[in-house]
Amino acid sequence: MRNILLIMLKETKTYFLSPMAYIVGAMFLGLTWLFFNTSIVPGDLNPITEANVRGYLDPTTLLFIIFAPLITMRLFSEEEKLGTLELLFTSPVKDIEIVIGKYFASAIILITLLLCTLFYVILIYLFSSPDLGPLLSAYLGIMLYGIATLGVGLFASSLSGNQIVSAVVGTVLLLLLSFIDSLGAMLEGLPSTVFNEMALNYHFEDFTKGVIDIGNIIYYLSIATLFLFFTTLNLQIRRWR
Amino acid sequence: MIELKNITKYYGNFPAVTDISFKIERGEIVGLLGPNGAGKSTTMKMITGYMPPTSGELTIDNYDIVQESIEARKKIGYLPETVPLYTDMTVYSYIEFMGKLRGINSKNIKSKVDNVIDICKLGDYRYSLISKLSKGYRQRVGIAQAIIHEPEVLILDEPTIGIDPNQVVETRQLIKNLSGEHTLVLSSHILPEVSTICERVLIINEGEIAASDTIENLSSIVSGTSKIEIDIIGSPQAVKKEIEKIDGVNSIDLWVNKSSNEYTTFSIESDISKDIRSEISKTIIHNDWDLLRLESMGMSLEDIFLRITTTE
Numbered sequence: 001m002r003n004i005l006l007i008m009l010k011e012t013k014t015y016f017l018s019p020m021a022y023i024v025g026a027m028f029l030g031l032t033w034l035f036f037n038t039s040i041v042p043g044d045l046n047p048i049t050e051a052n053v054r055g056y057l058d059p060t061t062l063l064f065i066i067f068a069p070l071i072t073m074r075l076f077s078e079e080e081k082l083g084t085l086e087l088l089f090t091s092p093v094k095d096i097e098i099v100i101g102k103y104f105a106s107a108i109i110l111i112t113l114l115l116c117t118l119f120y121v122i123l124i125y126l127f128s129s130p131d132l133g134p135l136l137s138a139y140l141g142i143m144l145y146g147i148a149t150l151g152v153g154l155f156a157s158s159l160s161g162n163q164i165v166s167a168v169v170g171t172v173l174l175l176l177l178s179f180i181d182s183l184g185a186m187l188e189g190l191p192s193t194v195f196n197e198m199a200l201n202y203h204f205e206d207f208t209k210g211v212i213d214i215g216n217i218i219y220y221l222s223i224a225t226l227f228l229f230f231t232t233l234n235l236q237i238r239r240w241r
Numbered sequence: 242m243i244e245l246k247n248i249t250k251y252y253g254n255f256p257a258v259t260d261i262s263f264k265i266e267r268g269e270i271v272g273l274l275g276p277n278g279a280g281k282s283t284t285m286k287m288i289t290g291y292m293p294p295t296s297g298e299l300t301i302d303n304y305d306i307v308q309e310s311i312e313a314r315k316k317i318g319y320l321p322e323t324v325p326l327y328t329d330m331t332v333y334s335y336i337e338f339m340g341k342l343r344g345i346n347s348k349n350i351k352s353k354v355d356n357v358i359d360i361c362k363l364g365d366y367r368y369s370l371i372s373k374l375s376k377g378y379r380q381r382v383g384i385a386q387a388i389i390h391e392p393e394v395l396i397l398d399e400p401t402i403g404i405d406p407n408q409v410v411e412t413r414q415l416i417k418n419l420s421g422e423h424t425l426v427l428s429s430h431i432l433p434e435v436s437t438i439c440e441r442v443l444i445i446n447e448g449e450i451a452a453s454d455t456i457e458n459l460s461s462i463v464s465g466t467s468k469i470e471i472d473i474i475g476s477p478q479a480v481k482k483e484i485e486k487i488d489g490v491n492s493i494d495l496w497v498n499k500s501s502n503e504y505t506t507f508s509i510e511s512d513i514s515k516d517i518r519s520e521i522s523k524t525i526i527h528n529d530w531d532l533l534r535l536e537s538m539g540m541s542l543e544d545i546f547l548r549i550t551t552t553e
Contacts, residue, residue, distance in 0.1 A: 006341050014329060083325030087386070090289040090321075091342045092314040239292055 003093045007101025011075065012108050021109070024070050028063065028113050035059045036120045052130055053138050054208045056120060060142060061204055064149045065178055069170030071109050072153030073163045075102045080161035095235045099154070099228055106150045114143060134210035141207025144220035145200060149174055151227035158234045242267040242394060242424045243288060248297035250283055257283045259448045267393070270420045272439035273428040280448040281428040282322055285398050288426070289319040301394060315344060318392035322399045324383040328372035332363055332382055335371060339386035353389055361385045361415065377408030388419060395423040401434060413437065469509045469518060472533035473525065477505045483528060484509060487520045504533055
């Protein structure tokens, strides 16, 4: 546990001391602002708008497909490039502690970004009285969605010493996982259900409607766990090669 | 302290290390010598727990490196050949991170980091970014992280490779000062370095142990001769005749260099017990030859290898 916290703090600190953090942050907040603007502010296209957070949180799920890999890409790629994995592997730290430490760091970064979007929530509250329930459940949903995508992104990072490759692989994996439900929509019966249940987007809908379903929570936690497991496995395979 | 039994390591189908066994007792200072690709780094990576052996048994203080990996790793301080560092951290924060990673708690960490920065003479660079440091200073940071937790075993893989000459001397002195408190395993292909620091030497060649002995014994096995090269402008045969007269000279090779001023290079082999350089200088002055260069050619590792393998 101590090692996990140590690695988590080091990675978080390194990230926030690099310009990457602020470029990513600015892009993320800029885009969410765009979504917020088009969905909440009445215009020609939508004369009457609802006071809820779906307007910017729904598209944010798509944003994570690129942003999660952007956050996680350096976590293992940089270690491989610098050769510092050798230091980690020869220190009294377990492989899984390394993975979880880095994962928690990426989660902190993501949560920080999401906290910044609370600004929009404040705006909504200033001008209307939205329902608290759907708001909270939507944020819970996006957070779960986020940590699942981070798991995939971290795994992608462990596959390559090149950050760009890691980011691209991560994005591709997430695209597959997100839109696999369109395959489900085309089919029927059991195959349809299987593909639907695998999709990241499919499980998000309920949260935005104010429904907190334990099945959906388990889904996101499982995806995160599965990919963290793959990451740890990858590290061990590398050692034994 | 460190024991290897029948250790073999394959990279795919390539046997990097084949059935090596040796023991290093607590407090010993051992040099691991071998040409590039011999298996030195592979052996060190196995000792430090970076990669597991394909077969065989390896224990550090009786902890098996595979089964009780974490316990074994606690005993080790390691500086890899590539000196990997987190270049976007400062010297202080890097050493602090590595110290904590190796088990030092928050109470003691500050004093230990300060202490090690002192020992490695990094005081001026305490808050410098590692990416801004020269190779020599990076090496020292690497040594700092290897010793901060006062490990019982210190493994240094080619610690002075690539450092400029001024800093090499300081680094060697640093390593020598460390040797008192730790079991030290040092790998190198620079013999003088090993001979000044190490008591015992393990020679690895093509994945096997070619020799394991103290330096004195190795030197006498190799039955040392000393080589000196001189560049002289003068009649080759006449010069050769004069030098042959010097006591202790065993053989002379020569080759003529046809450049702007035509000179001849003489490679003079003599008994290791006799330093013939002053005699050569006197002969040169006496005969009024033009001396362009006089150089002592150290006994290279290749020579030792050749000697060892041919005497067997």
